[in-house]
Amino acid sequence: MALKITEDCIVCNACLPECPNTAIYEPGVEWRMADGTTIKENFTLMNGASTDGAANHTPISIDFYYIVPDKCTECQGFHEEPQCASVCPVDSCVPDELYHETVEELMVKKERLHA
Ligand code: SF4
Numbered sequence: 040m041a042l043k044i045t046e047d048c049i050v051c052n053a054c055l056p057e058c059p060n061t062a063i064y065e066p067g068v069e070w071r072m073a074d075g076t077t078i079k080e081n082f083t084l085m086n087g088a089s090t091d092g093a094a095n096h097t098p099i100s101i102d103f104y105y106i107v108p109d110k111c112t113e114c115q116g117f118h119e120e121p122q123c124a125s126v127c128p129v130d131s132c133v134p135d136e137l138y139h140e141t142v143e144e145l146m147v148k149k150e151r152l153h154a
């Protein structure tokens with residue numbers, strides 16, 4: 040499943056450069072599928088909606104760092120464990136119960152992000 044960042048986040052930036060999918064954003068910053076991926080044109084999100092890779096999306100949090108579920112693969116295909124959770128000093132990167140995904144599904148997701 041994708042990870043999420045809790046309100047315990049102290050906004051230290053340690054996690055952001057570690058993400059292989061650029062799934063982590065600073066508070067209040069708009070996110071894009073194209074950031075750190077090969078997605079340039081139409082892309083179908085997990086909720087079934089279509090988006091252009093370059094389209095800007097509303098920040099998920101304006102107070103804490105946040106993770107875009109459509110871009111988080113639990114680091115599958117890159118690392119043996121979620122890098123954000125590994126470096127977070129306050130353990131605020133945790134599994135997001137809203138997104139149950141198998142390892143196989145996460146690998147497919149990774150391939151879609153980096154075709
Ligand atoms: S688990 Fe990996 S892919 Fe997901 S947000 Fe953290 S660093 Fe990025």
Ligand code: SF4
Nearest residue numbers: 048049051052054127
């Ligand atoms: S490493 Fe943890 S505390 Fe630091 S910005 Fe990321 S989620 Fe927040």
